[in-house]
Amino acid sequence: MSHDVPSRPRRRTGLVAAVALTGLLAIYVWAVALRAVQLVATGETVAVVLGVALLVAPLLVLVLIGREWLLAVDVQRMADELATDGDLPVDDLPRSPSGRVDRAAAREAFGPHRERVEAEPGDWRGWYHLAFAYDAAGDRARARAALRTASRLHKGGSASAELP
Template sequence: MAVDRKFAALLGGSVTMAAILALATAAVSMLRTATLLGISLGIALSVFAVMTGTLVIRQISFGLSADRLFRRMEAENDARCYVELPRSPSGRVPAEAAAQYRTECISAVTARPDDWREWFLLAGAHQIARDHRRAVEALRQATALSRSTPVTTPP
């Protein structure tokens, strides 16, 4: 299933980048008209293309950093990255179980605020609880802390 998600992300990124290229081409065409309207539209399309490209690149980079942290936990034989929670028939974690897991992760972060692994698990707990904003904040904190923590390999 992870391969399917990676393929979908790659496909989505590729389609978006193709659309950005089409926008850039249209922007250049508009700029070449040498009319006030054409130049205005060309500048607007250029700004939109640059902003979209920047956002896509940042999202892909963010996803790759999360994947690196997950693989690092796996390499350290930290089985906590495979949390087993009850699921509904549709595959979603019930709200009560998500809230309990998030509370456990918050307690772990409070006990060990300098451990990137706890922040990574908290990011996952927030995501399971469908709190994307806090998940992103926790993952950023985990990434920052992981950069200052040496990689350990199990014996």
């Protein structure tokens, strides 16, 4: 018996929330930068130093936010490519009644993904799957590092990647 799920439009609430938060952040950065310019314009030493510091912070924020958006766009491209090939990671790990992933099962399922990356360190697909294995195991920092490696390899970067 086939359980066909009716086709429904994809919900983009995460994207809408990210765009909204980025917009709010842009307003905040603009306000801080405006105040920084006003401080620098006073010509007073302390105000100038504070103004310059306030100008550097928004620039740093903009660079970091831009970096995250570029990663998100490439992760979506990779996911679309994997979906087309029928190779998206499948979340079939056992869960507790509260919905949390069973950590022992996640650690056990992690091994094949790590072995795949060790065997083929230049394969972005392996790194993508490893990232989701790290995430399921609760290691978000390594998951993010693996996604960055997958993204770099997907864009044609160096094949000399190390496991996080």
